[in-house]
Amino acid sequence: MKRLISSMIAASVLATGGAMAEPANPSDPEEFRQLMVDFYAERYPDVPFENYNLGVYAIDDDARSQWEGQMIFPATDEFVAKGETLWNEYRLPNGKPLSSCLGEAKGLRARYPYVNEKDGEVHSLGLDIINCQKNAGEDADKVWDPKNNYKKLANVLAYLASESAGMTNQVQADSEAAKKAYNRGKEAWFRRTGRLDNSCADCHQYHGGKYARAEHLHMNLGNTTHFPAFRYSKGSMFTLHKRMYGCVRDTGTIPPAQYSDYLRDLEYFMSYNDNGLELNGPNIRK
C-alpha cells in the first residue's frame, strides 16, 4: 500500500509535471498535504503528529536525548542576540529600520512563505529582507545576500524565527497562483536530478528513516519549521536555503541559487506540508 501510493505519486508527478488527475496526485494542496501526513503516519504510527517538526529526532530516540541536552543552553541564543541587535540598529539608506519595509518582528516569520497573487511568486522572508535593502538603494556589498553577508542574514533570520517560535505554521494556498507554486514545488521534490539521479523524495520520503552511511534520514515532513538551524557538526548557522542548496549539490547536480524560483517553490511546498506544526526555530541539528 505504502509503496503503491508512493510510487504512484512519483510516477504521475514525474510523467506529467503534476498535471495528471491521478487520484494519488491531487493538485489541490490540502489533499496532497494529507497524503504526505498519511505517508509519515503509516511508516511511523507511534510518532505523534506534533513531533514531526523535530526532524530526525522524531524517529531517533538516542539522537533525540542528545539534542534535548543541547537545547538546555542552546548554541542558537548567541545568534539570536546578534540578530536582534542587527534588526534594531540597521538602517536602510533612507534612515528607516527594516520594520518600515517588513512590519514588526513579532510574528513576522509566521506569515512566510506566501505567494503574491500579482507576481505569482513565492515570497521567502530572507529574500524579502534582501529586496527591501536593494529597493531602498543599499550598496550592493552591504546587502545581506547569501554571497556578501551571509552571517548577517542568518543571524537576523534566527532572531525573527525566535519572534515567531511557538506559533503554528499555517501557510496559505488559496489563490490559483499559490496552487501553481505548490505544484511546482511538488514537482521539484519528486524530480530526480544529477549524476546520482536522486530526488528529495528518494532520500527523505521513500527511504526516510534509513541510514545513508551514518546519517539517519528524516522523513517527508518537518523540513522547514525549525530554520535557521545551528549545525553542531559544522559549528554554524544554516538557513533553509543554504541547507536545500547543499542537498541538491550532494546529488551531483549544479544547484539553483539560494532564493531562486526553484528553491523558493520547494520551500513553499515543504512549508505548506508542515502546516499545523509548531514553529520551533532557530533550532539545533547535526
Add this chain to the structure above:
Amino acid sequence: MKKFTSVITTAGTAALLAAGMSFSGAAAAQQNDGLSESAKEGKELAFGRSGGNCLACHQIVGGNLAGNIGPALIAMKARYPDREELTGVLRDPRDKFGAQTIMPPFGAHKILTEDEIEKIVDYLYTL
C-alpha cells in the same frame, strides 16, 4: 556486521554523502588477504566516498558506518551467477529495479568507468 546497528546512532562523525570528502583507507586495509589486484581496487572504489560510495547504502563486510538504504551485499556468486547481470546492475540499476530505484546509474551517468565497474564486480564476487 553485528556492530552496525549499535554504532550508527551514536557516531559523532559528520559523514555526509557529499562527494569530495576524503576517505580514510583504514577500513579497506583490513582483510585484503587473498584479493586479486583488481578486486582490491574494486574494494577501494566501493568503500570510498568519491568513487562508488556503495557503503552509503549497502552494508558490506569490513565496511564501517554503512547505510541500510539497499540490501546488504553478501553471497554475490550465489545470487548473481551471471556476471553480465551483476555488471548490468552497476551500469544502470533502473533496467532491473525500475525507474524508481534510488541506486545511481553508475555507468549510464559516467560516475564510474567501465573498467572501474569491472573491478568492483571482481570484488563483489569475493563477498
